Amino acid sequence: MTEATSNTSGNLIAADKVDGTNVYNVAGEKLGTVEDIMIDKVSGRAIYAIMSFGGFLGMGTKHHPLPWSTLKYDVLKEGYIVNLDKKQLQDAPTYDGNLEFKWTPDYGRTVDSFYKTTSYWN
């Protein structure tokens, strides 16, 4: 049990309820909302947050996988902050939220490489 996972103040949340948490950039602009979390089944670690933005009633929604390490939770804003401007977001890996999407190691590496994070994938 590391310090990062011990707490007294109730940061525990049901995975089902993370859906809809807002994501902001450092300027405080809302970029989107968390749609789902990709976790490692064995370790129980969140590896990616799937951020959705755009669309209307689910139509035309784009999904942006963000490596978990790029997100910081802001208690006051009750949302995640990611150091990413809107221009960068336009170039970021994305997939159509309405299609059945098959996650592959290659896709994961593309995402990790874009965000220059240590890759989850070997």
Next chain:
Amino acid sequence: MTEATSNTSGNLIAADKVDGTNVYNVAGEKLGTVEDIMIDKVSGRAIYAIMSFGGFLGMGTKHHPLPWSTLKYDVLKEGYIVNLDKKQLQDAPTYDGNLEFKWTPDYGRTVDSFYKTTSYWN
């Protein structure tokens, strides 16, 4: 990035899809299914799996929070194994799945203490 979280074989799963994963005891008996995961919003670590069992069409379902560290994922069974017999399960902390349940640090400590795991709560 620790070894436990690096992989090549696709253990990544959407949190939404963990729902329904079977939980077995070491004798191979099915104890229940994962209903939800409680995660730490900041670190992204799964802290408890909420296992449901019993009931019919959602009526009378009991929810059992299991500290994540008590679960081992079994790739062949495609489910989690927990070292717990049915007798122990009868005495384990549980709550009614049909009521709105408010998770408190005290409740978390009760769970951690029952399973003799390092507590998430200070």
